[in-house]
Every structure is written in C-alpha cells, then in structure tokens.
Amino acid sequence: MKTLVLFAHPALQHSRTNSLMLREARQIEGLTIVDLYAEYPRFDIDVEAEQQRLLDHDAIVFQFPLLWYSPPPMLKQWQDLVLEHGFAYGEHGTALKGKLWLCAVTVGGPEDAYASEGRHGFSLRQLLSPLEATANLCRMPFLAPCVLFGALGVDNAGRQAHAAGYRNLLEGLLEDRFDIAAAGSNNLISAARTLELTREFTP
C-alpha cells in the first residue's frame, strides 16, 4: 500500500537515532517522505497540499522523538490545520477512513519508567492517547506504535538495529506484507518484532 512518512524533528543536528532512521527510510524506493520542519520552517502549512498527500496514500507513518511526553509542536500544528471538519472528521468527513495511522517514536528514557508505577507515571500508550483519539475520530486504525526506548543512551549497534527494524516495517507496509491484525494485538512494537510482523504474509 502507498505509504507516507511524516517526519517531525525540530533539531536534526542533535539527533542520531532519528536521522539514521530517516537515512534508512530515504533508501526505500516508492516511499514518500516529508520532513515537515524543512517543508514548513515558518509553520505555514499548505493545507490543501497536505490533504492531497493524505488522499494519495493508504498508510501514514508519523516519525518523531517524544519531547515532553508529546510529539513536537509541528505535528500539532499539522493536525489542527490539516484535519479539517468535513474532510477528516464529521458526518461527511470520511476522506481518511480506513487509512492506517502508525507512530514511530523514539523515547529518551528507559521502558520501565513509562508505566503507572514507573518514574513518569504513565505508559507510552497512555501518553500517545491524544493521537489515538484523533485517529479514531478520523476513522483511521491506530496501529501499535513502533518505539525505541532509551534512545539517549543507546549504542551504535542498538541504533542500527532499530533503524533496520524501522526499515523492515516501512518495506512491509509498502509491499503489503505487514500483519496488521497481529500488530494490533500488541501494545507497542519493538524493532526486533518488526521482522515477525513483516514475514511473507498474505493478508
């Protein structure tokens, strides 16, 4: 299925994991990648163009680092302006129905901190619930987010492994090899899991 990656990172020069993931993604043929901060440095989002992009693709992947428990500001601006009433939601807003919504997130802290008993007091899934609710309202299946925990302290091998997993995921989506049902049963997807989910699978 036609896959769109909406990449939002306000400071690529400080990013090692996300920039590596982006580099991997750029090598995939047939994938559409939009660096939102590069496209709209003044936050002057071209609503029509973005809406057309959504119409043209079947799976939307949001790649971003978790900053203060949410996506970067650009994604909020994008949601506010692009997901208009009558287009994305509302009685006649069915343009996005059935398109997949997948988050690819990098989180600085360790996995155990993101739990109700953990340091941050909320699980990642809980923190991403605004996005999930948005997807639901737009009638888009919200897939289990693909996540890398401990991104601040990860070593090169770990980084490479995650980027490779991310690449599997994207290629799987593109080539219709992604086991959506199996993905749904998970809370979160790690890079290692993506191999299983994208094995020669006929939907």
Add this chain to the structure above:
Amino acid sequence: MTDALFGAFVYLCAAVLVVPIAQRLGLGSVLGYLIAGIAIGPLFGLVGAETEQIQHFAEFGVVMMLFLVGLELQPRQLWEMRHRLIGLGGLQVGLTAGAVLLLAVLLGFDWKIGLAVGLVASSSSTAIALQTLSEKGLLKSDGGKASFSVLLFQDISVIPMLALLPLLASPQLLMDAAGSVSDHAQSATLVDGLPSWAVGCVTILSVAAVVVGGHFLTRPLFRFIASAQLREVFTAAALLLVIGIALLMTLVGLSPALGTFLAGVVLANSEYRHELESDIAPFKGLLLGLFFITVGSGIDFGLLVQQFLPIVGMTVALMVIKAAVLWIIGTAFRLRGADRWLFALGLAQAGEFAFVLLSFTLDNGIMPVQMERMLLLVVALSMLLTPLLFILFDRLILRRASRSQQREADTIETQGVAIIAGIGRFGQIVNRLLRSCGYETVVLDLSAETIDTMARFGIRAFFGDASRPDLLEAAGLMHAKLLVVAIDDRERSLAIVKYAKRVRPDLHVISRAYDRVHVYDLFAADCDDIVRETFDSAVRAGRSGLEALGVHPYDAERIAQAFVKNDRHALQKLAELHDPAIPPMENGPYVAMAKQVREDEESLMAAKRQVLKGAIDKAWSPPTP
C-alpha cells in the same frame, strides 16, 4: 614600422596557432610556445636577430609571475616555509653545483669553469615549473610546495652568485671578453663602485622601501586612482607598481623578480589584491609566452647538428644529475611517492636565469664563447624536454599514485566559500548573516569608499567590478558554493548571473532584484533565488499596519504569509510567460495572464469579502453543524 608590425604578427600567429594544438595534444602551453618559437625561428626563418632583445623584454613576464605568486602567498606562510626554503633550496643549489663541478674536473676541465657551470646549472626554470604546476593544480601538493621553496631560494641565490662569479674569471678570457661586443651588457647599477658595506646598506634599504612602501603607500594610492573609476588607469597603476619595483631592484643590483615577489607578499592582504591579480595576469601570460617563443626560436640548430652527441650528452647528464640530487634531498625532507617524482622531474631542467648567468660568465671572462654557446643549447634543450617529463609524470606516475590534489583541497577548506557581489545596504546584511555562522565570504564592491567604510567596521571587501569574469574567477568562482549578487545595477547583475550559471551550472546563485521585470529576466537566466529588494520589507510594513488597525498579531502574521504565497505564485506564472525578447506589454499570453490575475483580485475585493482574512479564518474555526 612595418618590421615591427610584421614581427608582432609572426609571433602572435605562432602563439595563436600552435599553443591550442599543443594543449589539445596534452603537451601543455609551455611546450607549445617552445615549438611555436622553433617553427618561426630555425624552421621557417621568419625571425632572427631581434630574438635576444625580445627575450630580455619577455623575461619581465617572469618578474610579473613572481609578483602574482607573492600576492597569493600569505606572509605567515612564507615564514613557515623558511626551513624548507633554506634547507631544500640551499642543499639543491649546493649539491647540484658540487656534482657538476666534480664531473667537470673528472672530464679534465678547469675547476673554475666547472664551478661556474655548476652554479649556472643549479637554477631551474621558475616559469616552466610554476606554470605547469599551477596549470595542473599541483601547486598546493607537497611536491608543489617543495618545488616552490627551491625555486624561491634559487631566485635569492642569484644575487650572491652574481657577486661570486667574477672571482672565477681567468685573465686570458677576460681580455677576449673585453674586446667582443655583447648584447647582454650589464647596465650600470647604482651600487657600481661602492664599498661592500655600502652595497649591503643600499640593499637593505631598498628591500625595506619595498616592504614599507607596499604596506603603507599603496592603499591611499590605489584609493586615489580607483576614485577615477577608469579601469585602464588602475591597470596602469598596477603595471607601474610592478615596473617600478623591478626598476628599483635592478638599480641596486638585486633580482627584480625577488623584489616583485616581496611586493606581492606585502600586498597579499590588501583589498585591491584581486583587482591587481586580474590586471597583471594577462600581461604575465603574454610575456611569458613570448619568452618561451624566443627560447624556441633562439635554438641554434646548426651548432646542434654539428655537436649533436656532446650537446645531447651534456643535456642528459645535466638533467640526470639534477633529478638525482632532487630525489635525494626530496627523500631527506620526507617527500614520498608521486610528490617526490614531481619534485625531481619538475625541476630537472636548467632555468631562464641560466641564460642570464651564462651571458654574465661570457662578459666576465669565465668561459670561452664556444662553450657558452653550447651551454645555451643545453639549457634550451633541457627546457624543451621538461614538458615531456611532465607528460611522463602524468601518464606513468600520477596514474599509479593514490593521492590526488582533490583530497587535499577538501581538508583545507572545510567550509565552502560564498562570494558576495556588492557590499551596500543589501549585501552587508547578507554578509553579516553568513559570517556570523562561521561561513567564509569574499566580498566584491565597485566603490573604494564603501570598501574603506566597511574596513572601519572590520568587514573585508575587495575592490573591483564583479561583472568582470576574471575578477570573479580571482575571487574563487570555480570553487565557491554560493554566489550572492547584491548590487543595484540591473544589467550588471544579470550579466553576473548569466556568466556564473554558464561556467558553473551547479553553483547556487541568489540575486537581488529591482522590480518585477528584473525578476522575469533573472528567472529566465536560471537564477536559483530571486529576492525583490523591497518586497519583504513592504510586506512587513503592511503586516505592522494590519496590527495597528486592530488585527491580532498572529492573524496578521498568517495573513502576511498567505499574501506572500499568492503573490509569488502569480509572479511565477507570469515569469514563465515572460519572453526577454518581447516587451511585456506586447507579449500576448503574458498580458492575458496578468489581466486574469488582476481581475481575480478585483472581483474578490469588489465582493467585499475579506479575501485573506476569510481564508485564514477557516483554520481553528469550530465545526459547522
């Protein structure tokens, strides 16, 4: 008059016809000039007696070349290379002279003659070596830098050599020399007849005069001349500078090339550097070419045929000895691989100073005429063979070498260079923005006054008309990553953009635009970014006006963004329809589109709909039931 015209015609013909062919065949321009000289001299007999005089005149090309080399050099670099200079250079001269002396004595010649020949043989050709090195872009390589040090030292060493050689005279030959007529008569110098301590003082004073004068007097002088805004006067001033220094140096018995080199080094940091470079370069090119033509045409083929084996033998011996000495000292100074080969082969010939020294030896009774004539041939032959050695180097050695010039250039310039044409109100801001992020900029401006003002604020700018290709190239057009055309002259800016895009289609060019039509012209010229000089400021004023009228600042910001987007979209559509050959008003499709754009705007305004505000209001508006 006809003679002079005919002579000039013949020389120019030879150069224009032969050199491009030589270049095409990969033989290099130097060999081309030499062949051209052979063609018009010995071969077709078109020129003859006046060759020697022309050669003296053309030697000035070497003087100019050293000036340009000095301009490119930073004084700090000169100081840093002092070890190489004295070490490499000194050893090269010493060992070569020694080796030749040894050989001469073994062959049964007088040691005085042997030493004289050794000193003559030790000099290499600055013109050929530097010209070829810079043509091949190898000047900055290790081999190139080492060669440069040796050549520079040889230049300096000519002075003590000229002092030493008369001591090697033999009384018999001196009497012969006194009776003969020589074209190479040393003109009287100011220091003739002064005691040696006075000579030393005069030398130091002259050098000091060049350095101090160059540093303090040139700026006000050039500013005064530049204010006339006449290009040819500035060219004349540049020539005046070079000729004046050469004159001073000759009068005190020093090498003029050394003097102009020093002057070049002193002026290397001047804001007039690029202008000087681009003014002197054509003269240097022509004079050097002329010099090589005269060398070629001066080859005495008669003598060559008569004494073929001895002469060829001596040439080969000379070059082998020189190359061997260079190889040894190259190894001692840690040159390796391709660089060592370049160093050894590039300087293995005898140089143009050898001509000067040889005639000096004749006048001072150091060697017999016959020998001097044969040595002249040896020198000329060795110069002729050098380009072939370079070809050998290219084909055999460079191919195999893994190191290349490109990689070295990358490490030197870690950040790309931006050229900014124009340092007025527009260019200043661009320059400040780029420099505050650490990017190196080269700024050009036509007004000497502006340059001075900028200097007071610590901004470096160079004087010159940026629409001149040679100035742009001197400023580094071929290696730049960005060109910003910030001048207010519409025609000139268009010319610059067209030229830059022609020679560097990959270069990112940003241009200031005066108005809509200028935008269309720049668009047609493939300019990458076109910035209307008042547009953004006017939009800002409009936005500020909206806020003053009560519009919320964020709304005003978004309205302004929408306005800019619409306007640029319309402008692009019109630019695509604009034909530079037809005035806009006579261009059918253009007029139709312009009308349509205007009608759209008017109808919306007539409908009293708040066009932009309406579009903005859609965002964040609550869902309508």
